[in-house]
Amino acid sequence: MATKADLLQGTLDLLILKTLTLEPLHGWGISKRIQQMSRNVLEVNQGSLYPALYRLEDRGLIKAAWGVSPEGRRAKFYTLTAAGRKAAGEEEAAWQLFTTAVNHVLKSATA
């Protein structure tokens, strides 16, 4: 069994939004948080992370501001906007619906 999985297309946006519901984070922080929370299963490709962040910013779901990281470095922190919070809820619900449906299929196939 693979220890690390590639992110399913379209799930990165949901993971970023979900990660940011807890606290504002910078880019590296987001990628590490996703990795931690998935117990090292999901590893975010940097080539996807930043385009995804700018895409979400472009859609007005997150906003960015420069600040100082706990290590004392100047870093750009991303925060969820109201629209982003709403979108996170909707996408999570859709994801749950999707995974439940997939599980049903898998279970009935093995039964």
Add this chain to the structure above:
Amino acid sequence: MEFFLSRWVRRLRVLREHRRVEREMGEEMRLHVAMEADELMRERGLSSEEAHRQAMIAFGGVERHIADARVSRGLGVLDRMRFSWLDVKIGLRMLAKYPGLSLVSVIGMSVAIAIGAGGFAAIDALMDPSVPLDDGERVVSLQNNIEGRDNPQRHALHDFAVWRTELKSIADLAAFAIDGRNVVTPSGIEVIEVAEMTASGFRVARVSPLLGRTLLDDDERAGAPPVVVLGYDEWQRRFHADPSVIGSTVRMGTTVHTVVGVMPEGFRFPVNQRYWVPLRLNALNFPRGGGPEIYVFGRLADDVTIEGAQAELTTLGRRMAAEYPDTHELLRPVVLPYTYAFTGVHSPTMGWVLRGFQLALGLLLVVVAVNVAVLVYARTAARTSEIVVRSALGAARTRIVAQLFAEAVVLSAIAAAIGLGIAAFALARTQAFLEAASNNWVPFWMQLSLSPSAMLYTTGLVLVAGVIVGVFPALQVTGRGLQASLQQISTRGSQMQLGPVWTALIVAQVALAVAALPFAGYIAGNSLKRSMQQPNYAANEIVQGWVSLEGDEALQEADSATRHAIETRVVSGTRELLRRIETEPMVSAVAYTSAFPGAEEGARIEVDTSGARHYVRTTLSDTDMFAVLGVPLLAGRAFTPADTLPNANTVIVDRVFAEQILGGGNVLGRRIRTVERNATGGADDAGPWLEIVGVVREFGRQPDFDPANAKMYLPTALRYAFSTGLTIRLDNAAAAASFGQRLRELAAAVDPGLRMHQVSTAADAERESQQSLLAIAIAVAAITGSVLLLSAAGIYAMMSFTVVRRRREIGIRTALGAQPRRILSGIFARASAQLGAGVAGGLLLAIAIDRAMGVGPLSGRGVLLIPGVVALVLIIGLLAALGPARRGLAVSPMETLREE
């Protein structure tokens, strides 16, 4: 929608601040790498260098991620389209790399842009509907247009009376007439154009006086004391800004006026006036459709549109046409924006025509730009391999097209800068010329300058030129599939295909050059020649001017007794003036005339023996006119007073007349007569036969390029004319230069109502016409030169392009042993066919133009110009084919085959 908008606002902001955004993206990604490296050092104990290296590998290229990130910001398309400073630099480098092409293109386009922008600004000035007054766009002009004619009928006193009482849609209807009056000023007597205006005119203008009051309705009453309102400048100049000027008097012609008000600075209403007196014309004194010319204007009533006012006026006009068919059947009253009555825009149709013309001027640049595009296409085609390789390396088509567009915009922007400079200069000169020459008839609101809309129009022209010059060739070159292009480069060298479009372009180009150039050359040449001509008489010692009676026009329609009295007053006044002028110390002689040298009227004549008709120029003048002008008689005798008697029927002609019309030799005793076309279409009306009694040397410059320049002079006794020209010979040039003021004083002393208009030395008048001729010559030569240059370059580019394309074929044929002469003749056959087709088309077009114009190179000696232009075009075309063909032949066959 809101979401969509805010997203684009964000994108535009990102675009505007793209440097900062890119810097921040780079910073953010470098931070990511640094933090990753820190973690590797912490957790795996790697050295700083190794940790950084691994972090970099894991991250991938920062630049590539930035590029991806830009796309995700939605800037991909904008990005590819955006110009960078590099594009501009490449554009400038291209200009320097192909100096010949750049020079030709810039010259051609700058002339076209100068004409486009200058013409646009000039028409804009004419078409500007708003007069700079409070709520100026609601001020309108009313006039009677004549069905089927260009000029309105302004003898509208009766109409004004009716409109004033009946029109509800116009509040405060007003009228004015302009009349010149002798006014005593600190610098002597001046003839000033005074506005005779109804008091309501000031209410329409809504400008309060600086001092005193404006005119009142009561001032218009017959018998009311004469009053005048002064302009600010006149108050400053004549009364030294005296605040107690109200109540002072000003003598204007025959009447002394009391000053009742001073208008504020800049007030020049209704056209460009500085004195206002009440309009006291009573319609009852004149027949319907008679009386002096007046201009009617007013302010639209509240909530009424110009269309609403027009509807009411049309109804009224129909009623008047029914009531008075004799005078009003063909009159169509119209309501126009105020300014249009003074700039010749007499109807909405005229407005559309002008607007159309304005846009059409831009077409000139389109034609020029197409020419330049052909040149650039050849250059772009030569760069095909560069473009294909760039495409293969991943450059998007939009990026390549954008770069070529940028190059073209750099070219046209430089041309625009030069063109705008020329246009601004020409407009300023035209304004100065008009103000000097038009006697205050340049409206106070009209300023010929490059308006913001003209600048915008020019920017549009630059972009259109950029698209034609840059984008079309670029699309054509980049249009083919990448694979096909690469293949073509590797197998055949960079060769472009020239289809039937280009052949058609060559033919059209040649035709245009052959058709247009002879005419342009003819006009420029004639203007230049005439601007160089010497006046050929004692112009420096001569002062000339027109004498007429103030308010004369108003009395044209008066009863016969009044009219007779006026005519007698004018004739006896002029005679007395002539007598007094002659007694002046520095004056040696004086004569009257109907036209000054160079401004003779046109006439159609018939010659005794042949019966042939000719156009000539003619003047009615005093018997000793030639002596006054210092023009010698070459044959025969001068006029004597007996020649002015009825039935004397004598005429003097100039040498040009004797040679051109009568074929030279002894022309004394020959007979000619004037023939006028009958207005109703019947047989020509012929005058009595006139006997030639003398021949004078030709003199005076002709102010236009009309080929009719033979002149004849008819003697006349002093008799009544609306205005009579006076030609005064002084002892020397200095005396002539200073005599003008004295002349006005003498006239006013004889009769305060006698005015001297347009007084100047003959030398100044000649210089003015010389300058305008020179300006015409320069303008036409500049246009002709740039068209010729572009045509030549276009023909050269297209011909050599065709030949270069066949270089491979030439090489193979040479390798196979073909005779160079045969190959050359093959190429020339095609080139000659194209040139021949163009020349034939151009000649047909030239003949058509000649027929349409009636005057042109085909009808005079200028016919020589056509073979000249044909020869020029053929030589250029064949030279263009010869050069590349020789180069093709010079290439060794092996080399050409190796390219395969």
